[in-house]
Amino acid sequence: MPLGIVMRRTPGVTRWAAWAWKAVAVLPGAGPAAWRVLRQEGDVTEYHAATMTLELHGAETESYLHGLSAQVPSVYAVFRRTGAGECPLEAVLVTASPYEAQDYEDNGEDIVEKIPMPEGLIAWVRDFAEAYHTEEEFKKRRRDRVKVDAHVDGIGDPRIAQQRDIYRSPTLRRKGRMQ
Incomplete structure (x- = not known):
């Protein structure tokens, strides 16, 4: 669904920011726009900043339902600073x-x-989420019964040649001698 994004520009409250920008509304089914002025009152100006396509995906229905259960259901617009122009x-x-x-x-x-x-x-997002949402059954992971820490052969890997001054614990006695 195409959504127009309405941005409001107000004078900045500090000397470091000349303007403050805030997204205030969306226009469902809006046509293309590129920062078209919608309304101007004194120093406050509202723009139809852009029209973006809102896409819904069946794999994200849990997220949509979570967003709809909020006190104020919302859409989110993502912007990047260009630093160019007005x-x-x-x-x-x-x-x-x-x-x-x-x-x-x-x-x-x-x-x-x-x-x-x-x-x-x-209503549109809720209808989509209810049509495609499937509850996932919780599956508790079970640990393997293998005890990896049951046998300690000492420090180091016996397959790697080591210096004589590196400590290695004695291994099990075999045929009457220590290895």
């Missing part, structure tokens, strides 16, 4: 998966904006 951000991705958004937040270079979902988009 609009210094480039839209990279829009996703309904909070897990995927977390992956982009972890790299520290991308900006991830959380945007509330409109009612129609909530």
Whole structure:
């Protein structure tokens, strides 16, 4: 589904940042746009920054259901700084998966904006997740019964030639002599 991303530009509150940018809304079914001005009131301007395709995958239904169960169901828009021109951000991705958004937040270079979902988009994502979600049965791993620490032959690997001053514990007695 194509989603238009609405960005709001407000004056910065410090001398180091001239402008503050925030994603405030999505427009489901929007056409193509490249930083088209939607509304302007004084120093505050809202732009239709970009239109990205929201893709849903059957393998991520658990993530979608987790996002829908939040107090405010949201989509996540990922931006990268370009530093060029009046609009210094480039839209990279829009996703309904909070897990995927977390992956982009972890790299520290991308900006991830959380945007509330409109009612129609909530219904669309919920219908998809319910249609393709299958519960995975929890399987507890069991450890092998082999005791790898039961026999200690000393320090070092006997297959490797070693210096004489390296300590090696004596091995078992065989035929009346120590090895």
